Amino acid sequence: MYFEKVINYIDNKYHHKRIIKFLTSYKINKLIDVGSHKGEFIENFLKFKKIKSVYAFEPQIDIYKILKKKLKKYKNIKKKNIALDKKLGVKKIFISKLSSTSTLSLINDNSLFLKIKKFLIRDKKSFLKSYLVKTTSIDIFFKKIDLTNTLLKIDVEGFEYNVLLGSKNTLSRIKYIIIEKQFSNLHKGYNFKLSHNYLLKNNFILLKKFKFPLLNFEDRLYINTNCKT
Numbered sequence: 001m002y003f004e005k006v007i008n009y010i011d012n013k014y015h016h017k018r019i020i021k022f023l024t025s026y027k028i029n030k031l032i033d034v035g036s037h038k039g040e041f042i043e044n045f046l047k048f049k050k051i052k053s054v055y056a057f058e059p060q061i062d063i064y065k066i067l068k069k070k071l072k073k074y075k076n077i078k079k080k081n082i083a084l085d086k087k088l089g090v091k092k093i094f095i096s097k098l099s100s101t102s103t104l105s106l107i108n109d110n111s112l113f114l115k116i117k118k119f120l121i122r123d124k125k126s127f128l129k130s131y132l133v134k135t136t137s138i139d140i141f142f143k144k145i146d147l148t149n150t151l152l153k154i155d156v157e158g159f160e161y162n163v164l165l166g167s168k169n170t171l172s173r174i175k176y177i178i179i180e181k182q183f184s185n186l187h188k189g190y191n192f193k194l195s196h197n198y199l200l201k202n203n204f205i206l207l208k209k210f211k212f213p214l215l216n217f218e219d220r221l222y223i224n225t226n227c228k229t
Contacts, residue, residue: 007100010213016044019178019210019219024048026176028151032138033057034084034163035155037100039067042077052076055141059083059133063099084156085135086165094127102127103157105187113184113216137166147173154179155219158187161194171202177222184216196220203227 029052033042036056046054054077058064064081071077083104085091096102098121107126108114114126138152152167152174154160160179167174177199181192196206203226211218 007098007214011100012040012044015210015212015219016041017048019221020045020048022208022210022221023151023176027149028176029149030054030147030151032142032150032152032174033155034138034153035157036067036079037155038063039071041153041155042071046074053078056080057082057084059093059104060095060099060102061131063102083133083135084138084141084163084166085159086162087135087137088140089135090132091135092130093133094130096127097121097123097125101157101186103159103187104133104162105156105158105190108185108188108190111184111186113186117186138163139166139169142170142173150174151176151178153177156180158182158190161191161198164195164198168202171199171204171224172227175224175227177204177224178219179222180217180219182217 028049031042031045031051031054033054034057036042036058039056042054042056056067056071056077056079058067059082061081068079071079083091083093091104093102093104094107098117109126118124154163154177156163179195182190199222204222204224207221207223209218209220
């Protein structure tokens with residue numbers, strides 16, 4: 001799909017690299033990538049920084065197969081075909097023709113952005129299909145794992161607040177967080193202020209904003225001012 005190729009090109013050649021270059025001056029030992037897609041951010045990250053370990057979470061079955069194959073050569077990457085939520089369980093995922101926008105969030109069919117998106121990808125449906133995926137939380141998965149100098153990246157298409165709620169006991173051990181803020185009403189009940197205020201409450205401050213060139217979202221970098229590691 002031509003539009004997807006354009007999006008991926010901008011993401012890989014400009015947006016990701018801009019973020020990663022900014023991060024090169026910070027000490028980062030581990031990367032937790034929630035919503036890894038095909039591993040684009042991870043591959044770009046490892047070109048600029050050498051780190052001890054990476055944890056890649058991608059719930060889409062077909063996309064995970066691509067991710068697993070692409071990252072096979074890296075011995076320090078743990079790959080999981082599972083979604084992160086506020087608790088252990090199962091959740092329905094909505095698969096989009098533009099796979100990077102698949103989501104566990106409920107889709108707002110009245111969204112103007114959705115209508116534009118469907119036109120651009122030449123799809124009349126809001127999503128191709130849906131199925132149930134297993135979920136866990138950051139608190140559960142990383143309970144006994146050392147997270148010294150860890151960067152947590154959350155890119156889950158409107159489901160970010162749920163991921164944060166599942167990390168309330170772990171946030172104090174995480175130094176950096178990159179989280180996506182959308183500028184559309186694509187998902188029902190989406191309110192980025194919930195995520196922002198939750199991070200402020202847990203001693204994070206906003207360090208920098210990275211606006212995507214198409215102006216439909218930005219990635220925000222937060223740093224934990226109370227984390228000693």
